[in-house]
């Protein structure tokens with residue numbers, strides 16, 4: 001998994017600790033800027049993720065760090081991006097929750113194909129919390145393989161995240177061997193090129209024909225609206241709303257509805273639900289939802 005905090009960056013015995021006052025200040029700005037809602041028991045997690053920022057800024061206590069954030073607007077402006085990059089949890093995998101990719105192949109893509117008999121041969125998918133890229137590349141591989149023998153299709157996967165570090169990683173499309181532990185060998189051989197085979201292990205890069213299907217961009221799901229001209233057939237919003245409270249989830253799905261086609265699909269993570277959040281989607285099972293047509297709302 002993408003490493004947030006290199007352990008070697010710490011010298012044992014000199015770790016500043018965070019007090020309630022500083023935790024509350026940081027928790028509030030993180031909530032305001034990202035929607036991520038930190039429970040009180042996350043104090044130690046926050047402390048360990050931000051300790052490196054104190055070291056890099058040569059600040060010896062959380063008290064001084066928070067004081068600088070409060071008193072120096074320029075410092076706040078640049079530091080807030082670093083805080084966001086440190087605080088996000090980026091756990092992901094290739095073909096994570098594989099039943100969603102099976103659903104794409106067996107149900108969603110055939111339905112899109114059927115609809116296209118009377119219209120444009122396009123597929124537009126937004127992966128809205130793409131982390132280090134495993135999820136959008138899994139989508140792109142699924143689309144590529146499905147449409148490989150069907151000419152004339154225009155396929156685009158739009159991938160976004162709030163964390164600029166993971167976006168840089170995703171953009172390169174280079175992954176260590178251990179990321180493929182649960183991926184069938186033939187998929188790795190077909191869609192990745194071996195880059196390095198050193199004592200540190202093997203590294204693979206996504207092949208250009210898959211890479212070019214995916215565009216990465218920084219988007220904060222808290223932004224007032226989402227910057228798309230075209231509507232999406234499918235939105236993946238998996239394993240991110242668990243970090244948000246209900247009002248934030250409601251606001252996000254209201255904005256997603258506006259960029260999702262009538263009867264388009266919204267796919268969320270295994271521990272997430274739209275129950276009690278919005279009634280504008282029909283539940284299809286396995287955390288897959290379908291936007292109700294405008295005339296049924």
Ligand SMILES: C[S@@+](CC[C@H](N)C(=O)[O-])C[C@H]1O[C@@H](n2cnc3c(N)ncnc32)[C@H](O)[C@@H]1O
Pocket residue numbers: 033034035036088089090091092093096128129130131132135160161162163166219220221222237238239240243269
């Ligand atoms: C646990 S990962 C999930 C990755 C992938 N969707 C999956 O299911 O494997 C959550 C991702 O959401 C991103 N995230 C958190 N808050 C966000 C926000 N306000 N806007 C956009 N992305 C956000 C994080 O940076 C992180 O990469």
